[in-house]
Amino acid sequence: MARSRLTPERESELYTAVLDLLREVGYDALTMDAVAARTHSSKATLYRQWGSKPELVARALRANKPASLSEIDTGSLRGDIEEMLAHTDDCQMDKDAALMRGLAHAVHTNPELHRALRELLIEPEMNGLDEVLQRAVRRGEVAADNPALKLVPHMLIGAFIARPLIEDQPVDRAFLSAYFDAVVLPSLGV
Amino acid sequence: MARSRLTPERESELYTAVLDLLREVGYDALTMDAVAARTHSSKATLYRQWGSKPELVARALRANKPASLSEIDTGSLRGDIEEMLAHTDDCQMDKDAALMRGLAHAVHTNPELHRALRELLIEPEMNGLDEVLQRAVRRGEVAADNPALKLVPHMLIGAFIARPLIEDQPVDRAFLSAYFDAVVLPSLGV
Incomplete structure (x- = not known):
């Protein structure tokens, strides 16, 4: 090889x-x-x-990406999210936000980059997030037909892009934790 | 002048x-x-x-921007949102998404553009959206201390950026309407 x-x-x-x-x-x-x-x-x-x-x-x-989301399994959706946030430091999140902003533009004009990102980064991440969410469904925490299940990536990307754009603030653990409590969990009915 | x-x-x-x-x-x-x-x-x-x-x-x-959000006043939050979506055609939304992607990157590296966009576009839009939301609070549809009230712009920006990025689909009225029903309204407790 x-x-x-x-x-x-x-x-x-x-x-x-x-x-x-x-x-x-x-x-x-x-x-x-x-x-x-x-x-x-x-x-x-x-x-x-x-x-x-x-x-x-x-x-x-x-x-x-440091740890795979799918390795996290605390027994509750809220616990899994807290564990996920605990494994990421504030500086890393700010760096991730900068990468995401730069790439949202580049992806738009580079189909080959879009394909590579989709296969190597977006889909594995979404599969990891989906596993966490599907375990919550199997435990009965989230209804299997809740339409927000497929929209969690959209909500999270919004948090990463809009926090610096609108509020001029970095994305940090405190903000993401508040965002999960105010937006993601209520939309999932948790 | x-x-x-x-x-x-x-x-x-x-x-x-x-x-x-x-x-x-x-x-x-x-x-x-x-x-x-x-x-x-x-x-x-x-x-x-x-x-x-x-x-x-x-x-x-x-x-x-065609019509100001603050001119819309149907008597309910769901009605205001439907009215807002009815005034925007699918092609316009797709064009808006393209502009937003291009600018998320440029704003990051151009402080003067960020300032101009904030004063001329972001703040007036957010004030319009905020008026719609504050009327819903005054009617008793949304609790005044609901933390999601300040996060609606984040949710909407996520919808516009993530739909083409993750799903390779354009942002259209049907998607935005479903997104309001699945994410925005539940987070507001409506």
Whole structure:
């Protein structure tokens, strides 16, 4: 396998550099040349390992997610959410919000980035969130036909985009926790 | 007043051209030269009338909003929302979603655009929405201390950004109506 040529440590170093560059200059200005220079690797290596810039960016984002949502199972929806928030620090959330804003635009004009993000980041995340929600359904906490079950990602993306845009405030754990209590849980009937 | 030199028709023509360009090329690539060429006006005129690109874009967006939310008053929150949706066609919503995606990124890197958008578009819109919500509070439909009252803009921005991003579907009246029923109204306890 081509991918096995890099050690996991080296791969992780590369992904960190890609995300730093993404926050600094944005997606459009992030070139493979800049990644090669920042990580002291050759462009040939980057293309051999990842094939394209959209795939490299999507994999870097995927690798950046600390714990899988689906590993969380406390026995209640509210407990699962608290556990999820406890595993993310405020600085990380602010960085995630910056990435999300930059990418919402880039995705709009780059179908290949959209596809890569969808397969590598959006769908696995949504599946993890969906598992947490489906367990709540099986426990009888949420009605199986509640239409808000499919709209939780929309609510969360709104929280991440609108908090800095409208309120000029960073997304932090206190805000997200209040948002779950005021919006997400009531819409689910919890 | 400098602004009185243009007729309302000419001003409206200019704003339409600015929004067309914004959707075609995005905020960063939208130059005053391109606006001048598209509208057969001089750059000097544009700068004299609007002062700067962020202000011109913010005024064009503001002029684009068809009816003020605060003019709607049907006697119930659900009625006000239906009336609001009835006044917007599907194509317009899809165009609005495209503008919102493009601007979420530009706002992040342009403080002057953020300020202009906040004063000319975001705050007037939020005040209009807030009036609709405050009337619902005065009628007793929504509790005055419901924390979701301040989070309705977040929920709506999430709907506009996430629908195309996650579901690859345009934002239309049927989706927004279902979103109000499943998310916004339940969080408000309606």
